[in-house]
Amino acid sequence: MPWRSLSPRGLRKGSFIDFHLGALRGSIADAMSRVRILVGTKKGAFILTSDGKREQWEISGPHFAGWEIYHLKGSPAEPDRIYASQTSGWFGQVIQRSLDGGSTWEAVGNDFSYEGNPGTHKWYDGTQHPWEFKRVWHLEPSPADPETVYAGVEDAALFKSSDGGQTWQEFRGLRDAKSQLWQPGAGGMGLHTILLDPKHPQRIFVAISAAGVFRTDDGGGTWKVANRGLKSPYELPDPDAEVGHCVHRIAMHPSRPDVLYMQKHWDVMRTENGGESWQEVSGNLPSDFGFPIEVHTHEPETIYVVPIKSDSEHFPPDGKLRVYRSRAGGNDWEALTKGLPQKDCYVNVLRDAMSVDALEPCGIYFGTTGGQVYGSADDGDTWTAIVRDLPAVLSIEAQTLP
Amino acid sequence: MIRVVLPYHLRTLAGVDGEVQLDAGRAATLGSTLDALEARHPVLRGTLRDRTTLHRRPFVRFYACKEDLSNEQPDVLLPDAVASGAEPLFIVGAMAGG
Numbered sequence: 001m002p003w004r005s006l007s008p009r010g011l012r013k014g015s016f017i018d019f020h021l022g023a024l025r026g027s028i029a030d031a032m033s034r035v036r037i038l039v040g041t042k043k044g045a046f047i048l049t050s051d052g053k054r055e056q057w058e059i060s061g062p063h064f065a066g067w068e069i070y071h072l073k074g075s076p077a078e079p080d081r082i083y084a085s086q087t088s089g090w091f092g093q094v095i096q097r098s099l100d101g102g103s104t105w106e107a108v109g110n111d112f113s114y115e116g117n118p119g120t121h122k123w124y125d126g127t128q129h130p131w132e133f134k135r136v137w138h139l140e141p142s143p144a145d146p147e148t149v150y151a152g153v154e155d156a157a158l159f160k161s162s163d164g165g166q167t168w169q170e171f172r173g174l175r176d177a178k179s180q181l182w183q184p185g186a187g188g189m190g191l192h193t194i195l196l197d198p199k200h201p202q203r204i205f206v207a208i209s210a211a212g213v214f215r216t217d218d219g220g221g222t223w224k225v226a227n228r229g230l231k232s233p234y235e236l237p238d239p240d241a242e243v244g245h246c247v248h249r250i251a252m253h254p255s256r257p258d259v260l261y262m263q264k265h266w267d268v269m270r271t272e273n274g275g276e277s278w279q280e281v282s283g284n285l286p287s288d289f290g291f292p293i294e295v296h297t298h299e300p301e302t303i304y305v306v307p308i309k310s311d312s313e314h315f316p317p318d319g320k321l322r323v324y325r326s327r328a329g330g331n332d333w334e335a336l337t338k339g340l341p342q343k344d345c346y347v348n349v350l351r352d353a354m355s356v357d358a359l360e361p362c363g364i365y366f367g368t369t370g371g372q373v374y375g376s377a378d379d380g381d382t383w384t385a386i387v388r389d390l391p392a393v394l395s396i397e398a399q400t401l402p
Numbered sequence: 403m404i405r406v407v408l409p410y411h412l413r414t415l416a417g418v419d420g421e422v423q424l425d426a427g428r429a430a431t432l433g434s435t436l437d438a439l440e441a442r443h444p445v446l447r448g449t450l451r452d453r454t455t456l457h458r459r460p461f462v463r464f465y466a467c468k469e470d471l472s473n474e475q476p477d478v479l480l481p482d483a484v485a486s487g488a489e490p491l492f493i494v495g496a497m498a499g500g
Contacts, residue, residue, distance in 0.1 A: 090461040090495040091449040107445045111453055
């Protein structure tokens with residue numbers, strides 16, 4: 001039965017049960033499934049598709065050739081509906097939408113006007129600088145309603161569309177959370193992570209570089225800072241500052257939304273209580289600098305990072321591209337190297353460029369600034385390059401299709 | 403009739419092949435021509451000018467009759483040769499790397 005014929009409510013329940021029955025999901029069902037990987041790059045979008053074995057891949061693209069595609073993501077409620085952030089230093093922001101899995105596209109609304117006077121934030125020279133919209137970094141479709149999608153933008157703000165991307169409204173209350181102290185990192189002041197809590201529909205987490213994590217419990221009206229326990233002794237004059245931390249990515253397993261994992265500029269962190277306090281779980285990583293962090297689809301305590309040497313040298317330590325996996329929710333990490341280059345590798349993996357599928361065993365994918373997309377169909381034990389020579393990869397999203 | 407030549411990426415975005423032909427009224431200005439262009443192709447709103455201030459985006463240029471009109475005010479009259487359709491208005495992406 002195609003997913004589209006299910007009601008959003010029924011689908012949400014079904015996909016939720018999937019997480020709990022993950023171990024029981026049969027290989028027969030998975031063999032009939034398909035995986036689609038949405039790849040955003042510096043020069044266009046690419047779509048990689050495979051059957052459930054994840055051995056043979058078809059590659060389509062470039063879509064929007066020559067444009068920066070910061071992010072694409074499909075609606076969980078209607079997987080053939082895909083939203084894409086198309087952007088250009090010359091021509092600004094365009095939002096594209098597909099209703100047929102990426103075969104055809106239509107431009108929708110690109111009016112991201114801040115609500116009221118957005119005021120100022122801290123600029124590189126310490127002065128206050130006016131808020132200016134630059135681009136959409138991340139699109140997060142609602143799990144239940146295909147017409148609802150959230151957008152994280154630079155200069156940092158959260159927008160929502162309830163009409164399939166035609167019009168956008170800002171959650172201005174987010175900027176009441178000490179935004180005069182937020183500041184751009186070298187990559188710009190972007191809102192890059194949006195986590196919708198599946199158990200508490202009024203709760204949303206966002207993360208901003210360089211400001212930190214923020215949480216709303218009332219559907220976006222009011223927001224609180226959620227950075228306690230983060231320490232940034234190299235980046236900030238006060239290591240324990242309430243805001244200003246360069247959070248690179250946060251991740252959640254939908255079965256347990258109070259537990260979040262974070263890759264910060266330096267440090268891998270974990271919270272047990274929805275961001276009330278964070279503890280470091282970097283443990284035995286060769287470097288705790290990095291960008292993406294992901295959670296295994298069926299094991300909420302299994303997480304993945306890609307260590308990068310340092311903030312000064314954005315490439316893997318010792319020229320070895322290694323994914324690190326912890327099966328204990330952090331602290332105790334093992335290197336995953338089979339199929340990944342173990343010498344002369346100096347690519348980076350950006351914050352939105354890692355994703356998992358929903359099959360058994362779990363598939364995990366990441367893209368590099370060297371244009372490779374690596375995939376594993378066995379929880380990360382072994383890797384292959386699905387494609388090697390794309391433009392620099394900005395984002396990866398894996399979709400599991402019936 | 404005014405002829406407008408768009409840069410490659412905006413022809414693709416607007417789905418046009420070749421020049422765009424516009425009726426910008428009798429006293430065609432740079433601003434009224436861009437208004438007419440955006441009315442014909444709403445997808446171009448925000449790609450040439452800021453949606454709110456209508457200021458030209460930094461890396462967009464307007465050329466006509468071997469002149470750079472990029473820094474002219476919106477109410478500047480277009481050259482007669484452009485207003486008559488003898489010469490096109492070129493909209494260009496500035497030279498830049500990356």
